[in-house]
Amino acid sequence: MTEHTPTSPTPPVPHESIDADRIVVLDVVGLQPHHVDDDRTPALAEQFPTDQMTDLRPPFPALTVPAQTTLATGTLPRDHGDVSSGEYDRERDVAELWERDRADRNRIWEYASDEAGLTTGVLNFQHLIGTSADVALTPSPIEDEDNNILEMNCWTNPDGFYDDLREAYGHFPLHSYWGPGASAESSEWILTAAREAVERFDPDLLWVYVPHLDYVGQSDGPEYDAFEAELETVDGLLSSFLDFLAETDRWDDTLLTLVSEYGFHGVDQPVFPNRALREAGLLETADDGDVDIPTSDAFAMVDHQIAHVYADEDVQAEARDAVSGLEGVDEILDEGEKSDYGIDHPNAGDLVLVAEETAWFQYYWWDDRADAPPYATDMDIHKKPGFDPCELFFGEDGLVSLDPTKVGGSHGRVDDSTYGCFGLGGPAASGLEDETVDATAVTPFLEDVLGLE
Known part of the structure; x- marks a missing residue:
C-alpha cells in the first residue's frame, strides 16, 4: 500500500x-x-x-x-x-x-x-x-x-x-x-x-x-x-x-x-483502465479511433502509476466496478481516501487508481492496433489523453512503439x-x-x- x-x-x-x-x-x-x-x-x-x-x-x-x-x-x-x-x-x-x-x-x-x-x-x-x-x-x-x-x-x-x-x-x-x-x-x-x-x-x-x-x-x-x-x-x-x-x-x-x-519502480505489467471502461459501455470512441470524451460516461487520464477516472455521477459505482477487477490495481481512492493522500482537489478524478509496485497504467482503450487513433504511433505529448512512456521506443509501424511490455520503470505511488x-x-x-x-x-x-x- x-x-x-x-x-x-x-x-x-x-x-x-x-x-x-x-x-x-x-x-x-x-x-x-x-x-x-x-x-x-x-x-x-x-x-x-x-x-x-x-x-x-x-x-x-x-x-x-x-x-x-x-x-x-x-x-x-x-x-x-x-x-x-x-x-x-x-x-x-x-x-x-x-x-x-x-x-x-x-x-x-x-x-x-x-x-x-x-x-x-x-x-x-x-x-x-x-x-x-x-x-x-x-x-x-x-x-x-x-x-x-x-x-x-x-x-x-x-x-x-x-x-x-x-x-x-x-x-x-x-x-x-x-x-x-x-x-x-x-x-x-x-x-x-x-x-x-x-x-x-x-x-x-x-x-x-x-x-x-x-x-x-x-x-x-x-x-x-x-x-x-x-x-x-x-x-x-x-x-x-x-x-x-x-x-x-x-x-x-x-x-x-x-x-x-x-x-x-521496476515494472513489468501494463494496466488498461480505459479498456475496462469501454468494455463496460462507459467510454465512447470517434470514427477516427480517438476517445470521444464529451459523449463518454467515464474515462481515465493516466500518468505512470496513477490513473484519474472521471465519471458522471450516476455511473461512478459502475465505473468503480469496471476497474476494480483489473490485475495490477493496488488501491482505488474515493473522496475520503483522496483526503488522506493530500489529493482532494477538484482537478482530481472522481476515483484515483494506484498501481501495484510492478504495474503501471497505459492510456490505450483499443485491443486491435488497427483501431488505434492516428496519434498513437506519433510523439504527440499534448494530444494523447494520458502519459505514454512507449514514446521512448522506436516503433515498427510509426515513430513510436505500441508495445507497452517494453517499459521497464515507472513512478507515481x-x-x-x-x-x-x-x-x-x-x-x-x-x-x-x-x-x-x-x-x-x-x-x-x-x-x-x-x-x-
Missing part, C-alpha cells in the same frame, strides 16, 4: 546554520541517496557527502508536475491543484497534458523576484511561459494546428536569451529531450544554458532541471546496468557545471541544494523504496540530520536561507 501524505512538514535544517547569499538548486530527477558514491558519481559525492544528504519524500502522486509544484511552493496537490502532468477541464470536456503556461502558479522564484527583489532563474521546469523569474527558459516549439513542429523555439526571460543561446550552441535539442532519441545531449545543453545564466545574470536563486536519468529510469528501470551507466554520465555532466561554479566570484557564499522528484534525495553542498553547506525531508519542506527551507518572509 502506498504511503499517506504527512500533514505537518518542517524545514530540514534551521536557516541560521547556513550563511549563503546564492542558492543553486539541481533538480536531478530519478537520483536517490544510494546512487551517490565515490565510484559511480564522484563529483556529486565530493559536493554532497553522506552527512549532507538524506531521503526526500515526494508528494502523492510522485509525478513530474505534482512533484515540481510541491517542491517549488511548499504545498500539496490538494492546495496547488496539480494532481498529474495533465488536467481534465470538466467544463470543456477536454484532457490536456503538458501545458506550458504559468497560469496562476506562484512558486519560490516568482515570489522572490516579485516581492523580495531578488534575481531568480529557472530552467526547463514545467509551466514556465509567463513566469516573472528574471531568467527563464522552457521549450516552446512553433507548431501547426495538428501539433506538428514547424520550427524549434524556446520561451525565455529575457526575450533574447534563447536567440543568444541558439547562436552560440545551436537549437535546444528537443529530439533528445524526449522520445526515442532521448539522450544526455539535452541535459548537457540545459547545463550549458545554466552556465550562461550565471555568467550573464548571476541570480541569487537558480533552479536547474536535469532530466537525464528519467529516460533510462522509464525505459529500463532502476535495477539494470543501463541505469548504473547513466549515473556516471549525469555525474560527468554535473561535474563540469560544478567546476564552473567553483570559479565564479560568489562561490564562497553559494549553497548547492540537490533534489530529486522521485525514484523508480509513494513508498520508501522510491524516495528521491535532498542534499546540501558548496561552501555554505552544513550537515543534515539523518531524517527524511518532506517535499513540502524544500521551499520553506530555501525561503529561510534567503531571508524571505
Whole structure:
C-alpha cells in the first residue's frame, strides 16, 4: 500500500546554520541517496557527502508536475491543484497534458523576484511561459494546428536569451529531450544554458532541471546496468557545471541544494483502465479511433502509476466496478481516501487508481492496433489523453512503439523504496540530520536561507 501524505512538514535544517547569499538548486530527477558514491558519481559525492544528504519524500502522486509544484511552493496537490502532468477541464470536456503556461502558479522564484527583489532563474521546469523569474527558459516549439513542429523555439526571460543561446550552441535539442532519441545531449545543453545564466545574470536563486536519468529510469528501470551507466554520465555532466561554479566570484557564499522528484519502480505489467471502461459501455470512441470524451460516461487520464477516472455521477459505482477487477490495481481512492493522500482537489478524478509496485497504467482503450487513433504511433505529448512512456521506443509501424511490455520503470505511488534525495553542498553547506525531508519542506527551507518572509 502506498504511503499517506504527512500533514505537518518542517524545514530540514534551521536557516541560521547556513550563511549563503546564492542558492543553486539541481533538480536531478530519478537520483536517490544510494546512487551517490565515490565510484559511480564522484563529483556529486565530493559536493554532497553522506552527512549532507538524506531521503526526500515526494508528494502523492510522485509525478513530474505534482512533484515540481510541491517542491517549488511548499504545498500539496490538494492546495496547488496539480494532481498529474495533465488536467481534465470538466467544463470543456477536454484532457490536456503538458501545458506550458504559468497560469496562476506562484512558486519560490516568482515570489522572490516579485516581492523580495531578488534575481531568480529557472530552467526547463514545467509551466514556465509567463513566469516573472528574471531568467527563464522552457521549450516552446512553433507548431501547426495538428501539433506538428514547424520550427524549434524556446520561451525565455529575457526575450533574447534563447536567440543568444541558439547562436552560440545551436537549437535546444528537443529530439533528445524526449522520445526515442532521448539522450544526455539535452541535459548537457540545459547545463550549458545554466552556465550562461550565471555568467550573464548571476541570480541569487537558480533552479536547474536535469532530466537525464528519467529516460533510462522509464525505459529500463532502476535495477539494470543501463541505469548504473547513466549515473556516471549525469555525474560527468554535473561535474563540469560544478567546476564552473567553483570559479565564479560568489562561490564562497553559494549553497548547492540537490533534489530529486522521485525514484523508480521496476515494472513489468501494463494496466488498461480505459479498456475496462469501454468494455463496460462507459467510454465512447470517434470514427477516427480517438476517445470521444464529451459523449463518454467515464474515462481515465493516466500518468505512470496513477490513473484519474472521471465519471458522471450516476455511473461512478459502475465505473468503480469496471476497474476494480483489473490485475495490477493496488488501491482505488474515493473522496475520503483522496483526503488522506493530500489529493482532494477538484482537478482530481472522481476515483484515483494506484498501481501495484510492478504495474503501471497505459492510456490505450483499443485491443486491435488497427483501431488505434492516428496519434498513437506519433510523439504527440499534448494530444494523447494520458502519459505514454512507449514514446521512448522506436516503433515498427510509426515513430513510436505500441508495445507497452517494453517499459521497464515507472513512478507515481509513494513508498520508501522510491524516495528521491535532498542534499546540501558548496561552501555554505552544513550537515543534515539523518531524517527524511518532506517535499513540502524544500521551499520553506530555501525561503529561510534567503531571508524571505
